[in-house]
Amino acid sequence: xxxxxxxxxxxxxxxxxxxxxxxxxxxxxxxxxxxxxxxxxxxxxxxxxxxxxxxxxxxxxxxxxxxxxxxxxxxxxxxxxxxxxxxxxxxxxxxxxxxxxxxxxxxxxxxxxxxxxxxxxxxxxxxxxxxxxxxxxxxxxxxxxxxxxxxxxxxxxxxxxxxxxxxxxxxxxxxxxxxxxxxxxxxx
Amino acid sequence: xxxxxxxxxxxxxxxxxxxxxxxxxxxxxxxxxxxxxxxxxxxxxxxxxxxxxxxxxxxxxxxxxxxxxxxxxxxxxxxxxxxxxxxxxxxxxxxxxxxxxxxxxxxxxxxxxxxxxxxxxxxxxxxxxxxxxxxxxxxxxxxxxxxxxxxxxxxxxxxxxxxxxxxxxxxxxxxxxxxxxxxxxxxxxxxxxxxxxxxxxxxxxxxxxxxxxxx
Numbered sequence: 001x002x003x004x005x006x007x008x009x010x011x012x013x014x015x016x017x018x019x020x021x022x023x024x025x026x027x028x029x030x031x032x033x034x035x036x037x038x039x040x041x042x043x044x045x046x047x048x049x050x051x052x053x054x055x056x057x058x059x060x061x062x063x064x065x066x067x068x069x070x071x072x073x074x075x076x077x078x079x080x081x082x083x084x085x086x087x088x089x090x091x092x093x094x095x096x097x098x099x100x101x102x103x104x105x106x107x108x109x110x111x112x113x114x115x116x117x118x119x120x121x122x123x124x125x126x127x128x129x130x131x132x133x134x135x136x137x138x139x140x141x142x143x144x145x146x147x148x149x150x151x152x153x154x155x156x157x158x159x160x161x162x163x164x165x166x167x168x169x170x171x172x173x174x175x176x177x178x179x180x181x182x183x184x185x186x187x188x
Numbered sequence: 189x190x191x192x193x194x195x196x197x198x199x200x201x202x203x204x205x206x207x208x209x210x211x212x213x214x215x216x217x218x219x220x221x222x223x224x225x226x227x228x229x230x231x232x233x234x235x236x237x238x239x240x241x242x243x244x245x246x247x248x249x250x251x252x253x254x255x256x257x258x259x260x261x262x263x264x265x266x267x268x269x270x271x272x273x274x275x276x277x278x279x280x281x282x283x284x285x286x287x288x289x290x291x292x293x294x295x296x297x298x299x300x301x302x303x304x305x306x307x308x309x310x311x312x313x314x315x316x317x318x319x320x321x322x323x324x325x326x327x328x329x330x331x332x333x334x335x336x337x338x339x340x341x342x343x344x345x346x347x348x349x350x351x352x353x354x355x356x357x358x359x360x361x362x363x364x365x366x367x368x369x370x371x372x373x374x375x376x377x378x379x380x381x382x383x384x385x386x387x388x389x390x391x392x393x394x395x396x397x398x399x400x401x402x403x
Contacts, residue, residue: 001239001402003391004232011225018217022210044277045270052266059262061378158279159390162270166386167224170379171217178213185209 010155010164017151021171022187024134024149028172029179031132034104037069039131041093041122042110045162047074049110049136049169056173065177071100073122093122103130108172110165111135112158114142123147134172136165224383227375231384235371239388240402242351242369243395249323249349250396256287257318257348259310259339260327263382265291267327267353267389274393282397288317290339310339320347325389328352329381331359331372340366353388355381 028038038057040050050072057070073096074080083095097107107126109119114137123145127133135147138161142152153164179185246254256275258268272289290313291297300309314324324343326336331354340361343350352367355375362370373384395402 001232001236001391003394003402004228004236004387007228007387008225011221011228014221015218018214018221021217022213044273048266048270048273051269052263055262055266159274159393163383163386163390166383167221167379170383171220174379175213175217182209185213187210187213 006157007160007163010153010160011167013154014164014167017168019187020149020151021168022175024151025172025175026179026187027132027148028106028134028176029183031104031106032068032176032180033183036102036104036106036132037071038106038108039071039073039097039101039126040108040110041073041096042112042119042136043074043116044112045158046110046112046116046119046136046165047072049162049165050074050108052166053108053110053169053173056169060173060177062177066180068176073097090117090121093118094125097122097125097129097131101126101129101131105131106134107131108134108136108169109145109147110137111142112138112153112161112165114139114152120145136168138162138165220380223377224380227373227380227384228387231371231373231388235388236402238369238371239392240395240400242400243392243398244400245349245369246323246351246392247396247399249321250285252321254285254322254349255317255319256285256323256325257290257314257343258287258325258327259290259336261291261333261335263378264327264329264333264385265289267382267385268325270386271325271327271389271393274390275396278393290314307334307338310335311342314339314342314346314348318343318346318348322346322348323351324348325351326353326361326367327385327389328359328361329355329378329385331356331361337361337364337366351392353385355385 040053054070054072057068109123111119133147138153140156153161260268269289272287275285276287328336350367358372
């Protein structure tokens with residue numbers, strides 16, 4: 001079926017990003033070791049991913065793995081719509097980061113199209129505050145970002161991008177735990 | 189449902205922390221990426237026609253004014269939310285469908301959990317909101333989440349079209365033949381199951397746009 005065939009290329013391309021994923025996980029483990037927490041954000045389908053990432057870290061699927069501190073910025077409709085009304089939609093993540101983030105934290109911004117203004121602004125703000133920044137972007141031509149780690153799912157179809165993102169953040173969770181347990185496993 | 193520990197998944201980390209470690213980690217990560225690609229291809233063969241049949245039934249229901257209700261727990265609740273928002277706010281020029289994700293209203297969820305019990309949080313909402321001919325989509329990696337199973341039984345009672353996405357061997361949802369269209373992802377990894385389920389419900393949405401014609 002054509003719908004499944006269209007997913008093979010973007011899925012396979014992820015193999016080329018393995019070293020980038022390993023480096024991101026090593027840095028994330030470093031932040032958790034310093035006492036940092038993970039803050040995740042995105043719009044639409046990527047908002048559901050932000051919540052999935054948060055629950056992945058807080059409530060590990062492997063019994064016995066430690067819970068790690070994580071929260072997503074899209075859960076509270078009163079907060080999000082309140083900020084959107086006064087500051088505008090582009091500020092909904094940056095405004096919450098300015099209140100909640102500490103310099104040791106990690107910011108993960110997810111944008112399937114790779115051009116969401118509020119995600120880009122959130123990542124910029126996080127970087128200014130000293131956070132480790134990870135951009136999970138997609139699209140044929142994702143926007144440039146100053147994030148420390150840029151992980152891209154290359155497809156013009158936002159649904160296929162999301163599917164690759166799910167694999168990426170499952171790997172981020174699993175490999176972050178590997179680096180937390182085995183600091184000697186150095187990424188290159 | 190639990191997965192094997194990291195010691196089982198990454199034995200080389202515990203036997204060897206020398207310079208080879210990075211290469212092992214790299215290879216095991218690439219294996220996982222290959223695994224999900226293979227799994228998707230297997231599912232295309234097993235479920236291609238059944239997804240098309242399910243899409244035809246859903247499109248027919250929507251033509252008759254059906255609303256879509258979605259539900260799941262934890263990571264699956266975020267998938268339920270993604271199913272709802274994909275149908276309600278699809279990429280242009282697709283037609284939007286009235287869709288509600290039942291884990292999103294925290295007031296309702298906490299009220300029902302507190303007063304009735306967590307096992308009934310989705311069933312009670314369907315009893316209140318659902319109508320004959322509506323569509324219920326439930327996700328459970330184990331196939332055994334009591335609140336998802338109870339919701340499916342309630343949806344059946346109301347005369348809704350029922351669609352289930354589960355993992356492993358299908359669990360109780362498969363054993364009890366609770367749904368009209370059941371999609372089982374035969375993997376023992378919660379992560380790969382969720383990744384494959386995301387593809388299955390995205391392809392299902394695509395197919396509803398052509399009433400099941402996937403050629």
